[in-house]
Amino acid sequence: MTARIIDNLRKFQEFLLETGLARSVLALPAPRMLALPSPTTEAAEPANVFTRLVTESEIVDVSRDLFSSGHYSIAVQEAFKAVDRYIATKADSHSLSGTQMMELVFSPNAPILYWSDRKTQSEIDEQKGYHRLYAGAMLGIRNPVTHEFNWVDDPDSALELIVFAQHLIRKAKVAKVGTGKKGN
Template structure:
């Protein structure tokens, strides 16, 4: 990416504080936001080409497919998440579910995963949305939280 293009992409992030620059230019917004490496694999090329809505959609489609694989369920989207993380009979246990706090955490993530499919993924799959860069980075940050939580599933 050229210096001018990098400047333009990061213009919304300019502050008086110095930034750590990588060899060959400034730091990438994915690094600044600590975007999960799996998301970078799925969405960074789309992001770098300015396709922010598509980068978001592909990321949440990736999460949907990952949950589908882990849970061995056939549903997708909201229904998949509500079934996979159901605290009464979870296909994916995020906690040991041994006390009220752990049950609440499982339930909370169940709704975060399901809500992300309805509120973030679905509109980008059904409509021709044009997201600004900061909204895309916010969405990818949420996706990073979800992927990192999936990595720490309970035995």
């Protein structure tokens, strides 16, 4: 049954290519597997771990299917783009994106998003640390994965990065919204 379905899909793909209809479709690299493995096989373990660990809808919606089909780099890229979009929406900062936006939004001196009054050293350190984590995630993960083909090519590394993106989303969800002026 499965072999017949795959054969029919191949014939349909050939038809699309022959008629020229496939030219308007996004060309993704070939997935690493023809069909998803059975949930009980060892090959399905990364997808099963993904399902157990990644639960934030902003991340799941954009990366689960890509991850499960072996498009690890694109799954990571979409997860960090989701972080970028979430921060832009929450901070109402749509004119900037990426590292520049994170530098502004989480600025230790006048943040738009913050978690405390920044009166104790621990509170100040938290703001400074997450400022660097958000900006660093855009500079060191989102940018390379967007500009380099297959920057992440194994499921374990991809899963680690996607879980980190989820942590950033969760942390942003509990952040308070300020004015971006000193003394929020």
